[in-house]
Amino acid sequence: MQASDAVQLRPWLEAIAAISTALNRPVSLPHVLDLVSETASRLLGYDFCAVLLVNEERNALTITGAYGLSPSYVQQVNADHPVVLDPDDELQAPSSKAFLTGTSVQVADTVADATFVPWGGVARQQGYRSMISVPVVSSGVPVGTLNGYTRLPHDFGPDEQDLLSLLADQAGVAIETARLRDREAATIAELLAANTALAEQHELLRRGEAVHEQFTQVALRGGGVAGVAAALAKLLGTSVVVTEEPSGTTLAEVSRDGHPLVTEEAEAYSTPVVLGHDTVARIWVPRTVLPLLAIDVRAIEHAATVCALEVLRARTALEVEWRLSGEIVTDLLTGNPAGLVTAAERAGRLGLDLTNPHAVIVVHGDTERAAFARVLSVARSLAATAQPRALVSAIANDVVLLWPAKDEADASERAGQLQRQLRRVGVGPELGVAVSPLCTALADYPSAYRRARGAATIARLRGQTGTAASVTSLGVHGLLLQLEDVSELRRFAAETLAPIRAHDAARGTALEQTLRAYVAHDLNTAATAAALFVHPNTVGLRIRKIEQLLGVSTAHVRSIAELQLALSADDVADALGTRGQDGGARLR
Numbered sequence: 001m002q003a004s005d006a007v008q009l010r011p012w013l014e015a016i017a018a019i020s021t022a023l024n025r026p027v028s029l030p031h032v033l034d035l036v037s038e039t040a041s042r043l044l045g046y047d048f049c050a051v052l053l054v055n056e057e058r059n060a061l062t063i064t065g066a067y068g069l070s071p072s073y074v075q076q077v078n079a080d081h082p083v084v085l086d087p088d089d090e091l092q093a094p095s096s097k098a099f100l101t102g103t104s105v106q107v108a109d110t111v112a113d114a115t116f117v118p119w120g121g122v123a124r125q126q127g128y129r130s131m132i133s134v135p136v137v138s139s140g141v142p143v144g145t146l147n148g149y150t151r152l153p154h155d156f157g158p159d160e161q162d163l164l165s166l167l168a169d170q171a172g173v174a175i176e177t178a179r180l181r182d183r184e185a186a187t188i189a190e191l192l193a194a195n196t197a198l199a200e201q202h203e204l205l206r207r208g209e210a211v212h213e214q215f216t217q218v219a220l221r222g223g224g225v226a227g228v229a230a231a232l233a234k235l236l237g238t239s240v241v242v243t244e245e246p247s248g249t250t251l252a253e254v255s256r257d258g259h260p261l262v263t264e265e266a267e268a269y270s271t272p273v274v275l276g277h278d279t280v281a282r283i284w285v286p287r288t289v290l291p292l293l294a295i296d297v298r299a300i301e302h303a304a305t306v307c308a309l310e311v312l313r314a315r316t317a318l319e320v321e322w323r324l325s326g327e328i329v330t331d332l333l334t335g336n337p338a339g340l341v342t343a344a345e346r347a348g349r350l351g352l353d354l355t356n357p358h359a360v361i362v363v364h365g366d367t368e369r370a371a372f373a374r375v376l377s378v379a380r381s382l383a384a385t386a387q388p389r390a391l392v393s394a395i396a397n398d399v400v401l402l403w404p405a406k407d408e409a410d411a412s413e414r415a416g417q418l419q420r421q422l423r424r425v426g427v428g429p430e431l432g433v434a435v436s437p438l439c440t441a442l443a444d445y446p447s448a449y450r451r452a453r454g455a456a457t458i459a460r461l462r463g464q465t466g467t468a469a470s471v472t473s474l475g476v477h478g479l480l481l482q483l484e485d486v487s488e489l490r491r492f493a494a495e496t497l498a499p500i501r502a503h504d505a506a507r508g509t510a511l512e513q514t515l516r517a518y519v520a521h522d523l524n525t526a527a528t529a530a531a532l533f534v535h536p537n538t539v540g541l542r543i544r545k546i547e548q549l550l551g552v553s554t555a556h557v558r559s560i561a562e563l564q565l566a567l568s569a570d571d572v573a574d575a576l577g578t579r580g581q582d583g584g585a586r587l588r
Helices: 003-023 029-044 071-080 094-101 114-126 157-221 224-236 294-334 337-349 368-382 406-426 444-463 476-481 487-507 512-518 525-532 536-550 555-577
Strands: 048-054 061-066 104-107 128-139 143-148 240-243 250-254 268-275 278-286 358-364 392-396 398-404 432-435
Touching: 029 048, 029 061, 029 143, 029 157, 029 525, 061 071, 061 094, 061 143, 061 268, 071 114, 094 128, 094 143, 094 250, 094 555, 128 157, 143 157, 157 224, 157 294, 224 250, 224 278, 224 294, 224 358, 240 337, 250 368, 250 536, 268 294, 278 294, 294 392, 294 398, 294 444, 358 444, 368 392, 368 398, 368 406, 398 406, 398 444, 406 432, 432 444, 487 512, 512 525, 512 536, 512 555
Parallel strands: none
Antiparallel strands: 048 061, 048 143, 104 128, 128 143, 240 250, 240 278, 268 278, 358 398, 358 432, 392 398
């Protein structure tokens, strides 16, 4: 080898070494292809150079590495004029032909070559007059081309083409290396992900065992719902609330710093505690800890299972107490002589002193079996919060509570609380709730129940179910409810209203209904007509007929007072269960 040849060879060896060095470094493929383009330009004296790679569909070439080409030109070519690869197209770009044929393709003069006319605009824009395209092959498969450009017309000789092919081979090696590196990186990432997943699974199992152990210990030592809540709060590091369903009464709560005690769906994640087919409680965790991890969700679900067992355990014990308390309440309120003798003693065994003041709270209404069960459940949940505990019983269609109260205001507040909880579970609007005056002796209970039940019935039939009723809140009705013997009330009402009832029965009219509505709407004809869905003139005619039959004038205060008293007396007699044969509740 002559010295001149060595001098000429040295830059090529240095260039190949630089490219090889780049391949052994963690650099991107475009960076290596830029280096190949720059090497070709410098060694072969080209003004521009580019490496075009085929896309995934293998139907177009786009510039991936370049030297000397403006970024705008590269962007425009890739976006608007990618080199289309169509073997059936007779008119093919030089790069397309080189790729498809696997041979070098050159254009010595882009202006003089008629076949280059379709791409002449792009050439003028970038400013080149000649170009050569050499195929790039990786693992025996064509993957792109290496293109060289000059500003002046130029004839690319065989030696020059061989040297450019050598650099194209380097580009092919770079592409294969990059692909191997990508596959290696993907494999490493998959292995790391698998290792991470195994570690997480191991941690999940470890924590799962810890969760199981903690809740098992709670169940074994009979920690109750409070123990379950405490264990869950410790596991999650947040506050926990457990409420009874359907009443919403709090069964347990554990507060943690910085985490609120919440029982609203918008602010807390809730999990039902299911016993059989019924939701008996609900566990609440504040949303400040969301999103919950999988292990946290499993911990809550495990807590719900143990909580269900604790509720069942507590209910089994309470069933006996509820049965005993129900027998005591029934004996007291129905006046069973044999039961009254031992009622105080039996109540004492449950820790209750019936000589202390108690109010009788009555929930009255014709409810279906499922709704009645919910009413009884809510009443029992509320009774469990009383200190000392209140007694609960079901008598016919009534749910009755004997509530230990400090005074009548306290009793009324508890009755209102019961009504609000009933509304919360969707059974409140059709029920009447009433509370009696305080009972201080065993003999007070039967009459207190009778009056409270009558007040609840009247409140329900009058549609006054928004608040708990009492004897004093019902005005004249409440006063009449305090009478022990209501037979005189029935007789007075029957004698006073007999003429219009006889007329209604004989002619199918609605005089009594009209009179009730007229009195209820303060003698307002228009309001009465609206309530009865009739014309005001019809109301006027009926009122005159009533006056004629009864021999009274509704313009006289005394007459109206007597009629109102007769209607109220009839209502009270109905509410207390002493209907006549014409009966049925007529309250509106």
